[in-house]
Amino acid sequence: MTRKQKRLSIILGALAFLGTATGLTFYALGQKTSYFYMPADLTTASIAPGQRIRLGGLVEDGSIVRDQGTRVSFGVSDGGGHVEVVYDGILPDLFREGQGVVTEGTFDPSGTFVADSVLAKHDENYMPKEVADSLKAQGVWQED
């Protein structure tokens, strides 16, 4: 190989590398990110069972049901819709009825949301950002 060819092959190699990395990034952005929905959005959007999403809203009063083991089910609503959520694990410290919550997981074929993570607000003043925005947009929750 001449010097020129060598340099060309190095440049091509680097370009191929960057191309692969870019492609991978775009692929991952399309596949591996999860969209955020509120229960009201779900009445119009159709989410296929198995697609990962993040679901936010307020925990409905009196909807928390624990079985003997570690499974918990509760309702999430935003005034415009309602979703039944089941979760197997430990709920966060600040998980309470009437409080904002963000869960991540997938719908099972029966329409129940199976969450694998549940986040509640972090401190007394913190409402998960997405939940607060959407609730404000719908007028359910107001900042004074």
Added chain:
Amino acid sequence: MVFWIVLGLLTVIASLAVILPLAGRREEAASASVHDIEVYRDQLAEVERDAERGLIGKQEAEQARAEIGRRILKLDGADKNSSEQRRGESAFARGLAMAGVLAVPLLSWGIYNSIGSPELPGQPLAERLAKNPGESSIDELVARAEAHLRANPEDGRGWDVLAPIYARLERPAEAATAYRNAIRLLGPSAARETGLGEALMMSAGGVVPADAVNAFQRALDIDGKDPKARFYLATAMAQEGRIAEAADALRAMLADLPETSPWRGVVEQTIARAEEEASRSSTAQAGPTREDVEAASGMSAEDRSAMIEIMVAQLDERLRENPDDPEGWQRLVRSYMVLGKADEARDALTRGVAALGEDSGAARELVAFAAEQGVKGMEER
């Protein structure tokens, strides 16, 4: 005085940092290439060391030496080309130096003058608590109570006493926590549950949130005739647009109220307005206004006016310190009118207008607001 001396001293030190090097003798700086050569020489020494230790191969060391040698040669050539062109001190440089020297005191005193608070001494807590409790403000007394409750968080009576004080000091979040603690430790009572509901309502800015509704309902479970709880529950219904239901609830409440109850007037008025709303069949939210709520709750507590006086005095004091607060002035004027102190209200209006600036929009708004509240006397001026 000591404070100003310290400030002066600091300014002098800072200015000296600029003046001294400018006044110093001009040292001839070594040209950049001299520095470079020193680095290259060090690199050569390093190559020798590495070669000695066997960290790099013989051939590699030879190449490295040759390369560094080439760099030194190149540097010599470059040095001759760019014979350092040093100009003497120009007028520009002298002017700039002067500006630099002046900038330090002028900028610092100028900026500090506009943002500093030199009249305020430091107030470490230990010194302040050593003062006589008689001189303490209401805030300080509350702080003492808080300190006590921190040490004894299970003192339910303490929470019970503190909770309504928080509410009157317009610290609703703390009031709610205190009521919750009192309920937890002393058990629920209609007064505590209503207080909690009221505090939650205050936090929500007058809207009745769901947890407040729950609190009022718990209060009614204990005392089915608690007027405050019933009134607020009706308010909640009205806010949700269930005006007819709200009116029904209020009518039921009116039937239960004794003839002498201070609530009658407010409830009757509210019903009347609700009916009017309903007949207009508008979808807009109706219900009792904030003033009604305040008036009603005012009647239920006897010592309220004393408390209000203190609050108003505090507001007045705060505005004297921090006058740029149009809403604060409006509140002050209204408060004096509510307390029936028209002279004070007029005085507050005058001071407010002066503080906000005679011709400012905020001042005009304040005057208009005062006129609405029935303050007289501005027209004469």
Added chain:
Amino acid sequence: MVETGHFALVLAFALSLVQFVLPLVGSRTGDARLMATAGPVAATGFAMTAISFAALTAAYVLSDFSVLNVFENSHSQKPLLYKFSGTWGNHEGSMLLWVLILTFFGALVAAFGRNLPATLRANVLSIQGLIGSAFFLFILATSNPFARLNPAPIEGQDLNPVLQDVGLAIHPPLLYLGYVGFSVCFSFAVAALIEGRIDAAWARWVRPWTLAAWVFLTGGIAMGSFWAYYELGWGGFWFWDPVENASFMPWLAGTALLHSAIVMEKRSALKIWTILLAILTFSLSLLGTFLVRSGVLTSVHAFATDPARGVFILAILTLFIGGALALFAWRAQSLAPGGIFHPISREGALVLNNLFLSTAVATVLVGTLYPLALEAVTGEKISVGAPFFDLTFGPLMVPLLIAVPFGPLLAWKRADLWAASQRLALAAGGALVVILFVALFIDRASVFAALGIGLAVWLILGALTDLALKSGIGSVSTSVALRRFAGLPRSAYGTSLAHLGLGLTTLGIVSVTTLQTEHILTMKPGDTVEVAGYQLRFDGLQPFQGQNFTEDRGLFPLLDSDGDVLTTIMSAKRFYPARQMPTTEAGISTRGLSQMYVSLGDPVDGGGIVVRIWWKPFVTLIWLGAVVMMGGGILSLLDRRLRVGAPARRARKTGEATGAAH
């Protein structure tokens, strides 16, 4: 006292302006006196900032609630340590700490830079002055920590129990030391661009600053990760949270800079790239500051949500990044190119390192900013989390880590890859044995786990091989080898140690992510569960009254296979009545390098309680590895090579003789 601090802050701002203007004009016009102001002004600016910071700290320690900042972020009942750390535990105070560190570094450059060429020194300090002016202005205009309250309240507002933690107290200063340390590299880069030439001493100066900043940043990130691990009770050590990414990006770029600066120092090559990297690294530090300080991300860290601040920081960000890059575009081609090299050589390996690391920075940047951009443009909200980074960052790291052991074994300029491979045969063999062992003998170990652990072992053995080869073990007699080993330059140890630490961290991460076991179950008192060969018994809940909290302590005796009690793990649900705030206190027991992690959930009907138990094999290696990496960095920093040569006085004395020397 307080107002003295306030005034000192204003003075420091004035000084930073002088520090920016006079030396810069001096260096452009060749006026030595103007240039000479840089040093004393920088030192005095630091002294003023230190006075200011001391005044704020005193206000915190003495609970002076006439200072708004103290009132908002402290409380008379806080333990002394947290009053102290409260000084920088909030937005205003942390920005003051930021400029304190900045001026401190400026003073260091002034103190130790006497042997730098005068114009370079003046320009560097001038740029430091510019950065300082921008941030002082930011503090005075939008985030003044000395705003006063009159009348002063009697009690402060904050006693948030979650934030009272030693880890959180030292995490921000370490991060800031890292972020701000890169500002010196940035100033050097911009100074070189202003002058249009790069002095030979340039890389020798930039490298120790990069090293120091990198060591602090490594410590800061590791500390933050450790805090999240034991305090939040989720057992995770890295969440790909935007705030974490904000500190991770400068770290990656700084690592790249660390390596490219070696090439520049040894071979005078990659000059332009190194300058660009120095600019980018500090830009990413500024971006990190912006993301955390502006409140565009709402999370625990974002306590500043005032949009005026966000806009101000954004303006600073634009000014510095845009200005530096424009200067770069204008002046870069005037820099003389340096030595050439063959693709397969030490330089080539370092370029490969830079290629991978900068691409990794790009993916993290995309993953961090894309959700923000998407929300701003379309209003759609998405979350980019671990799955995204596993797919993009992961594949980038694997080839890089495979290549790491080769780098130090390659010769400069042109190397023999085959010879290097032969030398690494032992390490490769060791890694293979480990892969087979894990795949065959450890239950539940996937192929992925085996390969990952093999990769980590490869890194560790590779680093050790490098040391062994350098001291000549195997080729010379043992006593000679030992003597050579003892006499190796510190930077050689530094390299090996840092790569070793990288291997240890990789081992920790891989084994925790692939081999950890998790049990979520309901336990009643007396129940026993078997976890990783241990028996964990639940002895019930015990109420406990703390100073300002109550807690239910779950007691879990840990028994070995013979039934002997090794230790009792205590995991608690704590409740702060005054704030009505519950917290979870995880119970952690360290067994060797691994940990048993017990977290309590809610009680269930019938007297049981939900318990979450993790067995985390080799988890401590994640942070031990970081400590080893820091050790490597510190050793390199102590290498005599980096105690920059060219002392000015000696240079002048021997000035005339330079032609003759060598």
